[in-house]
Every structure is written in C-alpha cells, then in structure tokens.
Amino acid sequence: MSAATVGARPAGSRVLNRIVIYGLLLVFALVYLIPFFVMLVTSLKTMPEIQNGNMLALPKDPTIQPWIKAWGEACVGLTCEGIHGYFWNSIKMVVPAVAISTLLGALNGYVLTKWRFKGHKLVFGLMLFACFIPFQSVLLPMATVLGQFGQLGKVFTNAFGMNLGFGNSTVNLVFVHVVYGLGFTTLFFRNYYEAFPTELVKAAMVDGAGFFQIFRRVLLPNSLPIIVVTVIYQFTNIWNDFLFASSYAGSGDVMPMTVALNNVVNTSTGVVEYNVNMAAAMIAALPTLLVYILAGRYFVRGLMAGAVKG
Amino acid sequence: MAFLEIDRLVKRYGATDILKGISLSVEEGGFLVLVGPSGCGKSTLLSMIAGLDSISEGEVRIAGKRMNELHPSQRDIAMVFQSYALYPNMSVAENIAFGLEMRKVPKAERDKAVAEVAEILQMGHLLKRKPSQLSGGQRQRVAMGRALVRNPQVFLFDEPLSNLDAKLRVDMRTEIKRLHQRMKTTIVYVTHDQIEAMTLATQIAVLRDGVLQQFGTPAEVYNNPANVFVADFMGSPSMNLIPAAVRAENGKTVVALQREGEGDLVLDPGQAGEKLSAVLGKTVLFGIRPEAITDHDGADRNARTLVDAECQVEVVEPAGSDTFVVAHLGGKHVIARMRSDVPVRAGHRAPFTFNMDKAVFFDPQTEQRVA
Structure with missing residues (x-):
C-alpha cells in the first residue's frame, strides 16, 4: 500500500481502530488489575466485613491491622510470630544469590567474548543448555550434593568448631540458585558483550590494564543496562522460587518467604483470615515490585554513546 | 641498526598467510606509513607490532630488543x-x-602529565567532559592525548582520521605532522589514503595481499614505483598507464602510442631509452603522471627530455588551480594536468608536452618495472 492510500483512509475507520485498540488494552488491564485490587481491598478490611460484604467493594473502615498481624503474629505452622522472620530469610538468600550469579555471569560473558579460547562455542552451548533443564529433574541429584555439603559441614564443625556455611539451608539455597541462574546470566552478558567494542579492551591492554582491571574498570561500568536486566530477572526468579525452597528448606525457621506464605494460607486451625492472608501475600510480592520500580528507572539506553565513532 | 625492525614477519590463520614475510625498518624519530587497499594486512601488521595479534613467524624489534613475547603494555608503545x-x-x-x-604513577604526577598534554593539544577546557559530550575531532584529540601522555618509544596509529569529515581530516593531518616534528617520537601509521601517506611519512611501505610492494621515501615511491600496483595506487589522479610499442627509429629507441584515426604518437623515452632497448619490439606499459603531461608553457624548464605532441582532447575538467585535460591514447584515457587558464576545448586538437624524465615503463605481464 502506498503512502497516498494510507493518507486517504477515511477518518472514521481510524477512530474505530483506536477504540478497538484501547478497548482491548483496557480489558486486559482490568483482567490483570482486578485480582490485585481484590487483594488490596481485602487486606484492608475487617473479617466481619469480608464475610458479609462484596469482594469488590471498597473497605468501609480501612484498617492496617491485618498487615501488622501478618508481619508479626500470623501463624506459620505451629509458631505464631508472623512472617517477618521468613521475609528476612528470603532477603538473606536472594541478595547474595543475585549478586554472585550476576557477577559470575558477567565474568563468563567477558571471557566468552573478549578472551576467546578454543571451544568457547561449545562451552557457551553447554551453559545455554542449563537454561532448558527442567528444575524438577535436578531435585534429587541436587539433594545428594547438598547432603554432601552437610557432611562436609559436620567435618568442619568437628575440626574448627564451625561449619563454614556448609549445611546451612540459606547457603544451600544460594548455591542452588547461583548454579541454576548462571546459564541465564551468562547468556545475557555474553550477548551484551558480543556487541561491546573490542577496541576498548585492546586500548586498555595497551594502557597496561590486566584481565580483572579491564573487567572492573572498562567492562562493568559500561554494563549498567544489562546488569539491571539480569538483576531484575534473577531477583524475581529467586524470590518467587517455591520448588527449591520447599525442597531444601521446607520447614522450621529457615523457610524462605514463599514457603512460609504457603504455610500461612494452608493453616488448618481456626477461621481462615482472608485479610491477613492477603496482606501476607502482598508483603511477599512487594520486594519484586520494588526492584522493578527502582531498577526499571535505570533501564536507560544509549549508555555506550560516544565510546566509538562520531 | 634501525630503531624499529620488522624482520620477515608472517601472520598465519590456519593454512592462510595473511602477511607473507614483511621486512621493514625505521630509524628513531621516523614516520613509517603502512598504506594499501583494505584487506592488504596493514592493520594486522600494526596489531602485531602492538602485541595485540600474535606473530606466526619472524621478529619485531624495538631498539634492538625482541618484542614477540612481550605483552602490549610492556612494549613501551601507545x-x-x-x-x-x-x-x-x-x-x-x-x-x-x-x-x-x-602503571601506578602517583596522582600528583598524573595530574601534571594530563595538564601538559591538554596544553599541547589545547583541550584544557574539555578535561571534565565525558567522551559522549565531545565532537569527532575532539575525541580524536583525546585519543591522541591518551597516547602522548605515556611518552612511549613508538606511537602506533590505526587509520586515525578515517572517521572525520574531509576538512577536519586535513586539519588533523597537519596537527599530527606538527606533533611529530615537536615530539620526534617514532611513529607507525596505518592508512588507506595515499595522500595521508605522502604528506606524513618519512618512509612509506605499500602493501597488497600481505606482500610488501615497495618500501621507500614518499618521493621514491611516487616517482619510482616498483610495479604497476604502486604506480596506480599512489597519486591522485592516478598515473596514466598506456600500452606502448618499443621500436627502433633512426638508431634510437622510441615508444609508440596508438592514436585513433591517425598515425602513432612516437615519443623519445629520454634516459629510459637505454634500458628499453632490451625489450625492443615488445609492448610495455608506459607510465606517466598527469602533472608530467602539460601544455607547452607549463612544462618543467629543467626537464631534459620534453616531447611536444598534438592530441585530440576528449574532456576538459577545470579544477580551479589546475585544469585536467583528458585525451585518448593507446586505447586509454590519458589525463594531463595543465594550467587553469589554458585555452583547450573538448573535441579539438591541442598541443601536449610530455616530460619524459618522469616516464616509467612496466612489463605488461609481470607488472614489474622495466625502465
């Protein structure tokens, strides 16, 4: 179709197009937002209001009591100390796991693009393979590996009086998430560094920078966009993980948030406190939301402008 | 012994030789330009001097010291x-x-060195800016400043002006030349632009397909090209290369150029005659630069052999300072460079003066120089 016929299109059909497009967008936005809306209003209502009222109605007398209860008093299994301890468990797991997997992914990407060796394609191919392994299939082998870690921890405890982190559930989860995150983080960074000007690395070599100096001073400071992408991706995945968490840290006070939330909701004693459950679920979802809002702002393009050419 | 020596250097990727045994040497303070069309191996050669590409065979020496195994940062190059x-x-x-x-130079010393370089390149006001805030020419300056500040034994330039617009390129060319005269540091410079090579170099190395075609001063390379490739590559407009028959006439060796619709144009080859007598009866490629074919009054008064001839003019191209006149000789378009106010017109006959001192002759098969 030529430009002339596009311009000659009747104005009426263009308006209709817009209505259809925005109408569809609105419908989908509602589909996604209504559950969130229900969660939010329910978490601000009292139990009698929930039992007698409409799910979609706004709270008559908004209260943050369910949030306070979820944070500090809700029962997870038999202990009724709220979810705050498990929230910190998750933080303690997710921060090191994201940091380590991102850093190692960046290092892998750097080596696979700027310090190529024979067989680099095979190595990268095998790392990519990690992205396609279903997590369920590694549960048992990984449990064996973690069991060995536990044994090692006991040996260390006998020898030095401390286990050096071996056998600790949080450390175990960090290890699992780093291992299974590496495939993705390597993929992200390799593709980003593939387009990174090699002349910059050469210039740094002539300038006398070593392997790690080039990585730290030249590559990393110019990788902000891909770091943000990787961090968002890894943080969301690891924070939301339930399978590994319930398999390797599924009980006691080492549970991460996701497992604890499941236990809060599944508690069989007394009435089901929907408002507390909703508040707990919201609290569990907050960090990923926050990371997206904060990091998303640094999702800037064009950081490489001015590196090469004019 | 020269300062920078490149000794039978070979670069091999698998079974393919990218560089096929290049030997060059530059004195301290010299300006070596590696020139050639793209893919000739000139940038690879520079990378090998820098240590960014490994050396398959041969040796690179700076100040007598073997560089092959040294890391780029240890070669004292920028x-x-x-x-x-x-x-x-x-x-x-x-x-x-x-x-x-x-290199762990203390901060105070670094600041002083940066200030000095900024002074030399007149970019003190740019020091706080990021590269993205600079124009192409300013970035070029910063790149040079980064090399200058180290005060190395050898500067390596890899087509540094190719990303600049035409006017800026000429300015920066002059600036590089001025810097070289001031610093007196040895420079190796890669370009595909033969004018850059001519203006900057003390020594030019012409490469093609990984083979060194000619190595000499700009004047040598320009006036005495070793083969057809060098003759054609250096100079703009490029050298006229006209098929010509070598004959004996009245006991003298002459070259004859075919003309359309009239008799051959017979030229006295001057000093080249002696060597040409060896290929009597054969065809040669007669090479003559446009500026050696002029109008009669524009000819070089000191030339020993000037030959006047009338030719049919095909095209006249006034270029301001000169006028390029195209004629048809030996089946080729031949460009003459005449004074700007010369009264020639397309489609008419005009007198041309050939400065045969500047003539060179090549074997059409081997493309090597005969005389």
Missing part, C-alpha cells in the same frame, strides 16, 4: 585506534590518565 576507543564511563582527564594509573 596506540591510537580507528574508533578512538575512549572509555565511555571516564572523563577526558581520566581517559588520558588511565594508562599512567595502571
């Missing part, structure tokens, strides 16, 4: 890249100081 390769996350000052910082 390099200016085609893309400038400025670190985008650092300010201009940090970019310039980075090499010193890596």
Whole structure:
C-alpha cells in the first residue's frame, strides 16, 4: 500500500481502530488489575466485613491491622510470630544469590567474548543448555550434593568448631540458585558483550590494564543496562522460587518467604483470615515490585554513546 | 641498526598467510606509513607490532630488543585506534590518565602529565567532559592525548582520521605532522589514503595481499614505483598507464602510442631509452603522471627530455588551480594536468608536452618495472 492510500483512509475507520485498540488494552488491564485490587481491598478490611460484604467493594473502615498481624503474629505452622522472620530469610538468600550469579555471569560473558579460547562455542552451548533443564529433574541429584555439603559441614564443625556455611539451608539455597541462574546470566552478558567494542579492551591492554582491571574498570561500568536486566530477572526468579525452597528448606525457621506464605494460607486451625492472608501475600510480592520500580528507572539506553565513532 | 625492525614477519590463520614475510625498518624519530587497499594486512601488521595479534613467524624489534613475547603494555608503545576507543564511563582527564594509573604513577604526577598534554593539544577546557559530550575531532584529540601522555618509544596509529569529515581530516593531518616534528617520537601509521601517506611519512611501505610492494621515501615511491600496483595506487589522479610499442627509429629507441584515426604518437623515452632497448619490439606499459603531461608553457624548464605532441582532447575538467585535460591514447584515457587558464576545448586538437624524465615503463605481464 502506498503512502497516498494510507493518507486517504477515511477518518472514521481510524477512530474505530483506536477504540478497538484501547478497548482491548483496557480489558486486559482490568483482567490483570482486578485480582490485585481484590487483594488490596481485602487486606484492608475487617473479617466481619469480608464475610458479609462484596469482594469488590471498597473497605468501609480501612484498617492496617491485618498487615501488622501478618508481619508479626500470623501463624506459620505451629509458631505464631508472623512472617517477618521468613521475609528476612528470603532477603538473606536472594541478595547474595543475585549478586554472585550476576557477577559470575558477567565474568563468563567477558571471557566468552573478549578472551576467546578454543571451544568457547561449545562451552557457551553447554551453559545455554542449563537454561532448558527442567528444575524438577535436578531435585534429587541436587539433594545428594547438598547432603554432601552437610557432611562436609559436620567435618568442619568437628575440626574448627564451625561449619563454614556448609549445611546451612540459606547457603544451600544460594548455591542452588547461583548454579541454576548462571546459564541465564551468562547468556545475557555474553550477548551484551558480543556487541561491546573490542577496541576498548585492546586500548586498555595497551594502557597496561590486566584481565580483572579491564573487567572492573572498562567492562562493568559500561554494563549498567544489562546488569539491571539480569538483576531484575534473577531477583524475581529467586524470590518467587517455591520448588527449591520447599525442597531444601521446607520447614522450621529457615523457610524462605514463599514457603512460609504457603504455610500461612494452608493453616488448618481456626477461621481462615482472608485479610491477613492477603496482606501476607502482598508483603511477599512487594520486594519484586520494588526492584522493578527502582531498577526499571535505570533501564536507560544509549549508555555506550560516544565510546566509538562520531 | 634501525630503531624499529620488522624482520620477515608472517601472520598465519590456519593454512592462510595473511602477511607473507614483511621486512621493514625505521630509524628513531621516523614516520613509517603502512598504506594499501583494505584487506592488504596493514592493520594486522600494526596489531602485531602492538602485541595485540600474535606473530606466526619472524621478529619485531624495538631498539634492538625482541618484542614477540612481550605483552602490549610492556612494549613501551601507545596506540591510537580507528574508533578512538575512549572509555565511555571516564572523563577526558581520566581517559588520558588511565594508562599512567595502571602503571601506578602517583596522582600528583598524573595530574601534571594530563595538564601538559591538554596544553599541547589545547583541550584544557574539555578535561571534565565525558567522551559522549565531545565532537569527532575532539575525541580524536583525546585519543591522541591518551597516547602522548605515556611518552612511549613508538606511537602506533590505526587509520586515525578515517572517521572525520574531509576538512577536519586535513586539519588533523597537519596537527599530527606538527606533533611529530615537536615530539620526534617514532611513529607507525596505518592508512588507506595515499595522500595521508605522502604528506606524513618519512618512509612509506605499500602493501597488497600481505606482500610488501615497495618500501621507500614518499618521493621514491611516487616517482619510482616498483610495479604497476604502486604506480596506480599512489597519486591522485592516478598515473596514466598506456600500452606502448618499443621500436627502433633512426638508431634510437622510441615508444609508440596508438592514436585513433591517425598515425602513432612516437615519443623519445629520454634516459629510459637505454634500458628499453632490451625489450625492443615488445609492448610495455608506459607510465606517466598527469602533472608530467602539460601544455607547452607549463612544462618543467629543467626537464631534459620534453616531447611536444598534438592530441585530440576528449574532456576538459577545470579544477580551479589546475585544469585536467583528458585525451585518448593507446586505447586509454590519458589525463594531463595543465594550467587553469589554458585555452583547450573538448573535441579539438591541442598541443601536449610530455616530460619524459618522469616516464616509467612496466612489463605488461609481470607488472614489474622495466625502465
């Protein structure tokens, strides 16, 4: 179709197009937002209001009591100390796991693009393979590996009086998430560094920078966009993980948030406190939301402008 | 012994030789330009001098010291890249100081060195800016500053002007030449632009397909090209290469150029005659630069052999300072460079003067120089 016929299109059909497009967008936005809306209003209502009222109605007398209860008093299994301890468990797991997997992914990407060796394609191919392994299939082998870690921890405890982190559930989860995150983080960074000007690395070599100096001073400071992408991706995945968490840290006070939330909701004693459950679920979802809002702002393009050419 | 020596250097990727045994040498303070069409191996050669590409065979020596196994940072060289390769996350000052910082030069000394270089390149006001805030010419300056500040034994330039617009390129060319005269540091410079090569070099190496075609001063390469490739590559407009028959006439060796619709144009080859007598009866390629074919009054008064001839003019191209006149000789378009006010007109006959002192002759098969 030529430009002339596009311009000659009747104005009426263009308006209709817009209505259809925005109408569809609105419908989908509602589909996604209504559950969130229900969660939010329910978490601000009292139990009698929930039992007698409409799910979609706004709270008559908004209260943050369910949030306070979820944070500090809700029962997870038999202990009724709220979810705050498990929230910190998750933080303690997710921060090191994201940091380590991102850093190692960046290092892998750097080596696979700027310090190529024979067989680099095979190595990268095998790392990519990690992205396609279903997590369920590694549960048992990984449990064996973690069991060995536990044994090692006991040996260390006998020898030095401390286990050096071996056998600790949080450390175990960090290890699992780093291992299974590496495939993705390597993929992200390799593709980003593939387009990174090699002349910059050469210039740094002539300038006398070593392997790690080039990585730290030249590559990393110019990788902000891909770091943000990787961090968002890894943080969301690891924070939301339930399978590994319930398999390797599924009980006691080492549970991460996701497992604890499941236990809060599944508690069989007394009435089901929907408002507390909703508040707990919201609290569990907050960090990923926050990371997206904060990091998303640094999702800037064009950081490489001015590196090469004019 | 020369300062920078490149000794039978070979670069091999698998079974393919990219460089096939290049030997060159430059005196200290010399300006060596590696020139050739793209893919001739000139940038690879520079990378090998820098240590960014490994050496398959042969040796690179700087000041008598073998460089082959040394890391780029240990060779005491500095390099200016085609893309400038400025670190985008650092300010201009940090970019310039980075090499010193890596060599653990104290901060105070670094600052002083940066200030000096900024003074030389007149970019003190740019020091705080990021590379993205600079124009192409300014980035070029920063890239040079980064090389200058280290005060190395050898500067390596990899097509540094190819990303600039035409006017800026001429300015920066002059600036590089001025810098070289001031610093007196040895420079190896890669370009595909033969004018850059002519204006900057003390020594030119012409490469083609990984083979050194000719190595000499700009004047040597320009006036005495070793083969047809060098003759054609250097100079703009390029040298006229006209098929000509070598004959004996009245006991003298002459060259005859075919003309359309009239008799051959017979030229006295001057000093070249003696050597040409060896290929009597054969065809040669007669090479003559446009500026050696002039109008009668524009000819070089000191030339020993000037030959006047009338030819049919095909095209007249006034270029301001000169007028290029195209004629048809030996089945080729032949360009003559005449004075701007010369009264020739297309489609008419005009007198041409050939300065046969400047004539060169090649074997049409081997393309090597005969005389």
